[in-house]
Amino acid sequence: MIRVHFTAADLGRITFPVEPHPLWETALAARALGDRSITPAVRRWRRSAAPRVQGSMRPLFKLISPGGLFPDFLTPEVPGPGLESSVEVLTDTPADVIREELEPYLPPEIDRYLRGLLEGQAGSRRALGIAVREFHQQVLAPTSGELQRRYGADLGIRSQALLHGGIDTLLSSLHPDVEWNSPVLTTYGHTEGPTSDIHLEGRGLELYPSPLTTTCLAMDAHGRRPVLVYPCTDLPESDEDPSTNDALADLLGRTRAAVLRSLVHPATTTQLSRRVGISLASTSDHARILRAAGLITTHRTQGTALHTLTPAARPLLVGESRGIQGQIAKTAVQTEDSR
Structure with missing residues (x-):
């Protein structure tokens, strides 16, 4: 508790967070691969993700305890978005921080990699960076x-x-x-x-x-x-195949519908590109068409474009969120009644 x-x-x-943190997602995904208490959604994800795990990723898994705990230094604060900057901060973690967080939980006999990590050796740090980068790109990215x-x-x-x-x-x-x-x-x-x-x-x-x-x-x-x-x-x-029963995709095209759905929470062009898994150029093009159709607005500040749904777009998505809205309304009434 x-x-x-x-x-x-x-x-x-x-x-x-405006979008998932790369290192938090990496740590949570590695933990989920060994977690016995999982939901059907996580089980489906694991069936797809587990075959992509490779030996080079072992340094990451060595930091996940059998009980699912992992050290705080695996999820550091980073100055900006992106995997590479996050990995750089991780591999620069001071050796005394690593020792403080790891040593109390390690057995007396540990392998060469962990010993090197505790001693701040460049090879162990590099191995951890490679493991995290490859896990994120090869295991997480295909299901992102x-x-x-x-x-x-x-x-x-x-x-x-x-x-x-x-x-x-x-x-x-x-x-x-x-x-x-x-x-x-x-x-x-x-x-x-x-x-x-x-x-x-x-x-x-x-x-x-x-x-x-x-x-x-x-x-x-x-x-x-x-x-x-x-x-x-x-x-x-849904019990129905979304590839044959997706009215929004039929109207806008599958990728453009995915862009619109992703803007339930506002996003920059870069964030939107990551969410949908398309290039920045393609993201900008879809955003331009949706903006011309009056479905999104774009505000530019200091060279960054932030895209937001307009009131006209929400009726297109309301059917997908009707059950969620009912859940929120019910919770609001319960909270009010308990006061």
């Missing part, structure tokens, strides 16, 4: 479209929760195993275990939805904003 203690200041400092669709859909749910009922509804509707009783947010796992208390004390909280976990995970590292990872809402699966 994890208890997160808020102050009034922390309630105004709740944030979500579906993972990012679920991630973006969950952010859309949280936006609606905040609009319908404010912070109370947002925190009350995160997951069935998460309970909000102001000023404490409590998460319950699948099994009984020690209670961990996180006192935010004005630092705020980053909420991170993940389609690759079934339980909540928390990081409370010195000098960093705490992070609470929670399972994405499981969207209902």
Whole structure:
């Protein structure tokens, strides 16, 4: 069980990542490959992802404990988006930080790679960087479209929760195993275990939805904003083949429909390109056509274009989110009744 203690200041400092962090996704995906408690959605992902794992990725898996824990340095704060900059920060982690986080949990006898990592050897750092980069590119990238669709859909749910009922509804509707009783947010796992208390004390909280976990995970590292990872809402699966029954794709074309769906949460051109898995040039072209059709707007600031759905686009997507809207409205009523 994890208890997160808020102050009034922390309630105004709740944030979500605009898009998945490469290193968080890598760590959570590597963890999911060995997790026995998985949802049908994660099981489907694992069947597709597991055959792509290669021997060069072993240094990453050596940092994931049998219980699913991994060290904080595997998910560092990075100055900007992108895999390469993230890997660079990871491989520059000071040796004393690595020793502090790893040594208490390692057996007396460890292999050459881990010994080198503890000693700050360049070869072990390089091996970890290669493992993370190849895992992200070869295991995660082929399935990134579906993972990012679920991630973006969950952010859309949280936006609606905040609009319908404010912070109370947002925190009350995160997951069935998460309970909000102001000023404490409590998460319950699948099994009984020690209670961990996180006192935010004005630092705020980053909420991170993940389609690759079934339980909540928390990081409370010195000098960093705490992070609470929670399972994405499981969207209902259609029994119909989407390739033969996708009205929006029939109207706009499959790629352009994917671009529009991805903008449930606003995105820059680069972010949108990553979400849909197409080139920047193709993304810009689709955005131009959607903008000309009045379905999105684009705001440019300091050389960055941010794309957002217009009110005219939302009726095209409302059928896909009708069940989600009902869930949010129900949660808002329950929260109001409990006051």
